[in-house]
Amino acid sequence: MDYTVNEQTINADEEGYITDISTWSKDLADTIAETENIDMGDDHWEVVNFLRDYYEEYQIAPAVRVLTKAVKKSLGPDKGNSKYLYELFPYGPAKQACKIAGLPKPTGCV
């Protein structure tokens, strides 16, 4: 399930997670979001940017609780809860937001 962005083919696995994280770009994020039926607004980008920063430091996406706390800090307490994150990313902040951020899918019992 590959993506085409600016006439370039970006490889992705069966579920749409890109296979080489260095191929990520903001345009690609918009393209992935489109296939997920998500219209990327400022708050979506806030989450995606946080995920990418966290990944750069820790080589994994943050725990949902850590993400929630970070969102609370930057967007305020009314948005710092998992309910709001699920409004932004209905398929789950961990999986769907990771996909748009170009990060590997969290695996295991999650």
Add this chain to the structure above:
Amino acid sequence: MDDFTLPGLKEPVEIPKIDQGAMAHSQPFSAAPDHQIALGFPGELVDDWHDKAIAKFGEILDSQRALKVYMDACVKCGACTDKCHYFLGTGDPKNMPVARQDLMRKIFRRYFTWAGKWLPWLVGAKDLTRDVLDEWYSYFHQCSQCRRCSVYCPYGIDTAEFSMAAREIMDHIGMGQKYCNEIIGKVHDIGNNLGLPEKALGATLEDLEEDLEDETGIAVRLPLNEKGADILLITPSADFFAEPHVDGLMGYAKVFHQAGVSWTLSSKASEAANFAMFIGSHDQMGKIAERIRDAAMELGVKRIIVGECGHAWRVAYNFWDTLVGPFDFLDPNYPIPQHICEFTYDLIQKGELTFDKSANDHITPTFHDSCNVSRASRMGDMPGGQFKIPRDIIKACCNNFVDMADDTIHENTFCCGGGGGLLTDDLLELRAKGASPRMGAYDQVVKDHGVTHLVAICAICKTQFSKIMPMYGFAMDDIVGVHQLVSNALILDGQETNEENNGETVDE
């Protein structure tokens, strides 16, 4: 992915109309060659798959006497036919346990019995063809190895053993499943199913310690790699990552704190789960178990406690000693291994934990017995301890508790629908439909007794229900863990008992 119709909420054991081939299309993603090769399996289907498969089948029959007996023992009485949640949820007759077994039994007869070799048409023996193999891949990934059928079988035939053996055979000819095999690779490379490196684990634990201090005013620790600690806690890595799992982890930490014991987590063994059981690989199961033993010895602990994870408890309780024992370096005065529920229960019995039950008054819980705990292991020193202990803990910290119908709990419990290596999005239809018996039983107590939450002690169950419950009209956070309820109500020594601080976390 979501274009399927759910059976809806109905009587949990209502028998559906037969729907031939209803789930024939269901199959999980294949393991990529590098995930296969990392585990010592061929990267893709080998040319001589037929002969290799039969040879492996023969090896398994020689080493596992139970499977051989199960192959011969079935008398087609039909007692199992309506007992599988995947049959009840899909109506596909190949999801009747006996039909699933026969997918393998017909091959067994053809190649391993005299009658099947010479008179195959007389005894239902069939050649192993590519079509049969594809059917194996589909329907042996529609069994969560929950063993409910074995409770009702007069001979105790265990379909889980068939699906484990079938997956082992398929792995050996290059037909592995992505979800399980990728995860097992991560356990070897990084230490856990999630792929959570030590640095991230440390940062997550520090973050949780902050939360615990904010909530209680007390410095409750979540120690990592502390040599000389008395207890090593191994727990599913979902406890470090997912909701509601993480609330349970914080509950364990509070209980350890209150008990005044020294304990630690390990980055080397930062995972209790052992997915090798799901793929029937004793070899991999031993390797995964070994690293827990190694971590325990390196840290010099005296006890190992297992967190809320169903199949990990089965592996630890039943298989550790055979696979990587003896554990004679641990203190024999305590159970080896010990379940976190046994630990908490003992403290409650001794009156060492103080609960403010009203902190859970907004919850009327019912308990979902996880399959591997209820049917494949035990807790405590009394028969049925695995049913009594978690319920007694819930009752100690909640004023309200209601059980679901008798034929859906204890050893009769229904699988959550996501066990046995099937908790993956590519099997979402199967998971959603397979959850219908449990959802039906839950709906009954919601309607009749005002139950508000389902409680479980398994990371798979928790993740499965948080995904599936909204499909049945419940909320994703209606699933909670036992130690999450403990955490809500436990009052630590020196903790300010400020009502508004209690009970708030559960709905987050």
